[in-house]
Amino acid sequence: MALTLRQLKYFVATAELGQLSQAAIHLTISQSAVTSAIKELEETLGTQLFVRGATGVALTDTGRRFLNHAYTILASVDEAMRIPNLESTLTGTLAIAASYTVLGYFLPHHVQRLNALYPRLTIQLHELNRDAIEEGLITGQYDMAVLLTSNVSNPELALEPVIHSVRRLWVGAHHPLLKRESVTLASVAPEPFVMLTVDEAAQTAMRYWNETAWRPNVILRTSSVEAVRSMVANGSGVAILSDMVYRPWSLEGRRIETIMLLDAVPAMSVGLAWRKNKELSPAMHAVREYFRHTFMETRTSA
Template sequence: MALTLRQLKYFVATAELGQISQAAIQLTISQSAVTNAIKELEDSLGTQLFVRMASGVALTQTGRKFLNQAYTILSSVEEAMRIPNLESTLSGTLTIAASYTVIGYFLPHHLQRLSTLYPLLTINLHELNRESIEEGLITERYDMAVLLTSNVANPELVLEPVIHSARRLWLCAHHPLLKRESVTLADVAPEPFVMLTVDEAAYTALRYWADTPHRPNVKLRTSSVEAVRSMVANGSGVAILSDMVYRPWSLEGKRIETVVLRDPVPPMSVGLAWRKNREFSPGMHAVREYFRHTFMEPRSVASNL
């Protein structure tokens, strides 16, 4: 079986984070996809790269040596992508609007890759709330937008979701709920709840709480994801947020754990938007195809790129 870049990327993410679950969150894929890729890699190499433990995984001596080689290979591929190619002849200006969460936790990496692929394409980025983005797209002040699509219901806009990031319960490292075999919103309701408000997160949360007889015991409303992270890590409250904004450590260096709730909680969807019947410019086509290629093509095809 041939070694693939997908396997290397999944291996490096797991090695850096020490947990397959956290690697899956960072890569926006399933845990089984990471597990299978690592098994395929170990089978191809004929050696064990990780030692499995209750707390996660640790590199074997061979794994540590291979990690250095993996870094070299991925770095070489990244450098090769910078070589001028036919795509790099695309030029022009594209104006993109994006919401706070998208700019903070999703878009920067992709903007860098787009600038590598299309160095002559200038992308002007604007951070706005949903209402301003919708109005700007309709009046064609912005060519496209990258935003949370869940709350957009404007019939004048076309939406194309690209990722769906699962929402999970965030807890401090020694929270009693971590010992439960399953956790429901009924279990969460008595806990002090830290409610994120940015990008209509509070509105979204209240919608799925409304499907139950329970309500969150809101201790703090804040527009700061870092404030939520610190409050949860310090044991001052719990939160329900998406994997896209999850990081396992607070600014104080304290651990944050996640739990999948038994009750249905909708994922956070991120996607593209543009005005209906708008004529696409070459730059708009390029950005749309980039996201389609990165997230929406079958993994068996995209994994070798």
């Protein structure tokens, strides 16, 4: 059985939305069509891509890795279908600001692809915190930014999210919570909690914790994702972080597992920002269209 683009599109929609029913609604097709496509895809690959649960589906480790390949395949097909226009003529310099998490775990691959698409366009990257990025966009120091749009509320900026990365509970390989059928923030509250602080992660975490009667038992606050990874893998604590920064192994080679929480924990949104009412230059337009074609349009194609 051959792999098809339809299977990939249905797989991506399900992975992003976490429920077969929601993927079907998003794609305007029947749920049975989504279920059949994913079953066919798993049979073709010879591996399980999702773990089914009471509240929806979650990607397996193989599913997470395959999702990146699915994005790349769909984007490549989309690019092949388009008639080249600006690729050979677009010139100039584009200053792009990015936050730490985005630059570390998301942006470099896409900058490499943009460089291949537009070899005469120079992209200058600047790593900054959100406040500095917002100020730089408003004053014109930077043309665009790629950052956590879920943290931005500045009315002077235009925002365009491109991905929504689900946040899950991270635990060590033999943690007792893995044996439970369902896990809530109430279950997590007594556990030693490792709180990431970079890119306002701690403030974001407390927003959803504050909507409950529970509070995390924080034993360490750190700006290092690798420190969080090591602490969790070594059994010293748990954490709640997004799939974008998830890796199944710590630097010591110890396993990290994830659990989908029953509570409403918001996804981490990553996207573009620029000064509102600013006329997009050809380079800005090209970058915007690249991200639209890579992520946004592949989601809604049936």
